Amino acid sequence: MIKESLVNALSDQVNTEYYSAYLYLSMSAYADRAGFKGVAHWLFVQAQEEIAHGTHLYRHILDRGAAPSFGDIKTPQSSFASIKDLFDKILAHERQVTERIHRIASLAQSEQDHATYAFISWYINEQVEEEAQAEELAARAARIGDNPGLLYNLDSALAARTFTDPFAGEGA
Ligand SMILES: [Fe+2]
Ligand SMILES: [Fe+2]
Secondary structure, eight states: OOOOHHHHHHHHHHHHHHHHHHHHHHHHHHHHHHTTTHHHHHHHHHHHHHHHHHHHHHHHHHHHOOOOOOOOOOOOOOOOOOOOHHHHHHHHHHHHHHHHHHHHHHHHTTTOOHHHHHHHHHHHHHHHHHHHHHHHHHHHHHHHTTTTHHHHHHHHTTTTTOOOOOOTTSSO
């Protein structure tokens, strides 16, 4: 039986993942309208991944025999200064998400909820990748500055991303 404290923490994380999707959609719209279609596409795929995370967490709560709770999704920022600003904000956001995941892991440990700990471990690893990816892109954007040729190269590279459901085959 899953404890209420963990149901609340996991439900809150569902909300955070959907907020992440909303934030990345907002960033995607900014990039699209600024003419960076590759960056916009990359962010759109990023948003799809966050929705997959949120849905996966939601499913886990139901699978444990509990009722997920729902709340308002925060309004994301909608104006940004530059492409570099986007990647800096992605990095800052993902670092916050990592802290939240670690708090859930610590709570699962203190409650001796091994099933939740095993479940959330996937997210601990995922956040290592999320931060590494955001750090790389933020550093790359910093090096590029306003160089139009290099910005174009980055935009083209990011256009190649494809969405793969991280939980394909697990059933929903
Ligand atoms: Fe996520
Ligand atoms: Fe993320």
